[in-house]
Amino acid sequence: MEFFVAQVLTGLANASSLFLVACGLSLIFGVTRIVNFAHGSLYMIGAYTGYSLMQVLPGAVGFWGSILIAGLVVGLVGLLIEILVLRPVYRAPELFQLVATFGVILVIQDLALLIWGPEDLLGPRAPGLRGVVRIMGEPIPKYDIALLIITPFVAVALWYLITKTRLGVLVRAATQDREMVGALGVNQSWLFTGVFALGSALAGLGGALQLPKGGADLLMDFNILAPVFVVVVIGGMGSLPGAYLAAIIISVLNVFGVSYLPESTLVLMFVVMIVVLMIRPYGLFGREEVAGEHGQVGEPERPIKPASNTVRMVVAAGLVLLALLPLYGSHFSLVLITDVLIFCLFAASLHFLLGTGGLVSFGHAAYYGGGAYVAALLVTHVNSPMELAFLLAPVGAGLVALAIGWVCLRLTGVYFAMLTLAFAQLIWSLVFQWGDVTGGDDGLVNIWPAEWLKATTVYFYFTLVIAVSGILILRHVAHSPFGYALRAARDSERQAEATGIDTRKVRLLAFGFAGFMGGLAGALFVFSKGSVFPNELEIARSFDALIVVFLGGVKTLAGGVVGAGFFKGIEEVLIRFEYWRLLMGLLIIFVVIAAPDGVVGSLRKGLERVGLRKVEDQ
Amino acid sequence: MSAVLETRGLTRHFGAIVAVDDVSFQLHRGELLALIGPNGAGKSTCFNMLMGQLKPTEGQVLLDGEEITGLLPRQVWRKGVGRTFQITATYASMTVVENVQMALLSHHGEILRFLPFATRQYREEALALLDLVSMADQADRHCAVLAYGDLKRMELAIALAHDPKVLLMDEPTAGMAPKERVGLMKLTADIVRSKGVSVLFTEHDMDVVFAHSHRIMVLNRGALIAEGTAEEIRTNTTVQEVYLGGGTVFADEGGAAHA
Structure with a gap:
């Protein structure tokens, strides 16, 4: 019993900062509809800034x-981000x-490294709250008690702000209907700026x-992101009481998990989220999102x-150029292009869901990393020949995708995206914590290709053939009846269902x-690498693909591949x-502002404007 | 005459509200049947139950004598019921002809094919359907740039793609210019005559209703209050009361003037 109480108190104390971060994210999403990936970075700046100030200010x-x-x-940094970016x-x-x-995340990561250096900083103890108090015989840090007392006050203050003040009324109104608030004469841009800063x-x-309790380090931005998204989604997007309750649930559960099932701590959080969303698809306190008729917002x-013959010729010429690379390129360039080709296939597969299907998946790394792990596990544990492992990897990933899709497709919009993220994290944490089988953090090594593929040049050709075929197949399927049915489901689910198309089945496939x-x-x-580590499954990998697909252009067929090639190429140069x-x-921020239709889409519009490309029937 | 579509005691509750109350009617072969009524009478609820978007609380829907109550929209469609929407539902990223081709692909059970180019399948049939609604000249236009009246006609072509026995049209002329309205309904009437389709439609424009429908049903507060030919409905006192008010407010005034 004593132990139980102590655990609950620790959990409640841990909930405090999680709650603050989560309700910030929830507020921003509710009003501006922006999924702020950079929220973890803001949290990190808070920690670093607090640390520096504590070195100077005494007592x-x-x-x-x-x-x-x-x-x-x-808050000021947020204000600047909102206005500038x-x-x-x-x-x-x-x-x-x-x-x-996402661009902001990268910028802040390097700025933090520049200002505070690479070492982890140990947080100072709170003056006067250094020791522990004994509650029912169990030691509880005094600082935890302080947090326990502070958090409800902050929560009540926020609740007062949102329910009792004029600003709160505006925020709530904007959460429900932004256009109406604008039509009633509220200056939306300042409301957005204010909410983002808050x-x-x-x-x-x-x-x-x-x-x-935790100090400051350079990984805390991504580390907090997953729990914060989980809390916001469990609580219901835009709901403060929901965020509070969810933060407590997750934190308390986490503390118990550490004591009773230490291998499960990471998994537990996502299991809870999945269970909650299965029962209450819009979170504990969330409302159903009114999904628009058309899956894609903005210009259709x-x-x-x-492809026209010209395009086919250009692509063929490009492929010939690539195929001749071993004749004029260095060993390094072969490795580099192999990487780029693999990434292009990865991005193209996401683009098929995101662009053609209108299904925003935040967890695509689950299939990429999943495929890699299926192959690696087969080689490691059953000594499977490389060829067989290579064939079974995509099959395994496809089955995982079917299972995840089966659950996620009950939801739409941001909840759908978050659920895919949760499943990807679930798989990541399984791999990370199930060390006996997956090698955990140490990954799986010595996963080399068969003898006939060992040479770099041969593997380059192998990749070229497989990746290009994969991309062309994805492209062709977009043109097939199945691809059209997928677009039909995206454009108007109502019409598709009313003309005999089983939209759920099409999306699942x-x-x-x-x-x-x-x-x-x-x-x-x-x-190609001979090894695989859990980071191939993590959020950052999913985001990599997501970012290039958006930057390339969601609403263009070539967007995924072009974006991937373009940005992976640039990254390989910049990384030095x-x-x-x-x-x-x-x-990234520059491209986002300068080319809101993505590289391909903006290029197309630009060419039309200067008359180099025929404007089709507008 | 035999009934193609029939409802028996169709009822739908939303909480304590009875949106549709014990509605029974028959749609005959080759008939153009109008369902009219003031706003909130339950017309759309009725429609959504026929097409499977809503499940009735009580009652049955029969198609050619076969019960189709509670089937999903796509199953109802497969049975031979087409529909058009009050607010058009179209595939904005496709061309006009591709919109129609989608319905044809679905009708022929080819949705899950990965190999052929969709845009080359059933193009001739789709063009023929577009020709029927005088849209063939716009077949290759991007459907997102069409005028609203043209979208409505395209939707009609989609609804005819699987040669339906019954066509349900929810306010087919809503949002169209007066001239276009008459044109669209005349087109529909011609199709009914040439293809032998039976049409049930709801409508607010009385010119459209009286000009083309063979029979009219009037719905008020969820219940059918009248049924008959245009002339019968025009002279029906209950209907006049519903649409124009009972006249009780001004009855005294009239009396006073006479006195």
Whole structure:
């Protein structure tokens, strides 16, 4: 019993900063509809800023003052991000903004490295709260007690702000119907800026508040992101009480998990999320999102056509150029192009879901990494020949995709995206924590291709053939009746269902197919590197693909491949610089602002404007 | 005459509200039947139950004597019922002819094929259907750039793709210019005559209703209150009361003037 109470108290204390960060994210999403990937980065800045301030400001006043100032500073950073990065792209298609926030993540990562250095910083203890108190004989850190008391106050203050003040009324109104609020004469841009700054400040506060418990390091931005998304989704997007309750559930559960099932801590969180969403598809306190009739917001996609002869010639010429690479390229260039080709296939498989299917999957790494792991596990545990493992990898990934799709397709919009993310994280945490089978953090090594494929040049040709075939198949399927049915389901589910199309079945098959192709890319990857680690399954890998698909152009067939080739190529060049993330982040933000239709889409429009391309029937 | 579509005691509750209350009617072969009524009378609820978008609380829907109550929209469609929507539902990223081809592909059970180019399948049939609604000249236009009236005609072509026995049209002329309205309904009437389709439609424009329907049913507060030919409905006092009010407010005034 004593132990139980102590565990609950620790859990509640841990919930405090999680709650602050999550309700910031929830507020921002509710009002601006931006899925702010950079929220973890704001949390990280809060921690670092708080740390620096605590070095300067003395005593208890200094400690608590530092936390408050850190919140304000991060609020200001949020304000700048909103004005400089997000304002120019509000009109862009839905979810395109998240690409911009991803650019912000990269920029902040390098700026933090630049300012605070690579070492983990140990958070200072709170003055006057250094020891423990004994509650029913169990030691509880005094700081935990302080957090326990502070959090409800912050929650009530926020609740008051949202339910009792004019700003709160505006925020709630905007959460329900932004257009109406605008039509009633509220200056939306300042409302958005204000909410973004407020949400950022909360993230900063959360970051600074957890310093005595966790400190500050450069990985905390991504580490907090998964739990925060889980909390927001479980609680219901845009709901503060929901975020509070969910933060407590997750934190308490986590504490118990550590004591009773230490191997399961990471998995547990996602299992809870999946269970909650199965029972309450819009979270504990969320409302059903009113999904628009058309799956894609903004200008509708152009009709697609089978490639013209000119395009076929250009592509053929490009392929010949690639095929001749071993004649004029270095060993390094072969490895590099192999990587790029694999990534292109990975991105193209995501593009099939995202563009053709209108299904925004945030967890595509599950199939890529999944394929890689299927192959690696077969080789490691049953000594399977490479060829067999290579064939079974995409099949395994496709089956995983079918299973995940079967559950996720009950939901739509952001909840759908979040559920796919949760499943990907579930697989990641399984692999990470099930060390006996998967090697855990150490990964699986010595996964080399068969003898006949060992040479770099041969494997390059192997990759070229497989990846290009995969991409061409994906493209062809988009033109087939199945691809058309998928687009029909995206454009108007109502009409599709009313003309005999089983939209759920079509989407499920699309999931399996895209998963298969993602797994194929994963299989190519694992045999080219000879090893695989859990990071091939993590959020960052899913985001990589997501970002290039958006940057390439969701509403163009070639967007995925072009985006992947373009940005992977640039990354390979930039990565040689020390602060390459900063450059890459700035480049991404620049492309987002300059080319809101993606590289391919904007290029097409540009060519039409100057008359080099025929404008089709507008 | 035999009934192609029949409802028996169709009822739908939303909580305590009875949106459709014990509605029974028959749609005969080759008939153009109008369902009219003021806003909120339950016309759309009725429609959605016929097509499978809503499950009735009670009652049955029969197609050619076979019960289709509670089937999904796509199953009802396979049985030979087509529909058009009050607000058009089209595939905005496709061309006009591709929109029609989709319905044909679905009808022929070829949705899950991976090999052929979709845009080359059933193109001739689709063009013939578009010709029927005078849209053949716009076949290769991007459907997102069409005028609303043209979209409505395209939707009609889609609805005719699987040679339906019954066509359900929910406010077919809503949002169209007056001239276009008459044109569309005349077109529909011609198709009914030439193809032997039976049509049930709801409508607010009385010119359209009286000009083309063979028979009219009036729905008020969820219940059928009248049924008959255009002339019968026009002179029906209950219907006049529903549409124009009972006249009780001004009855005294009239009396006072006479006195």
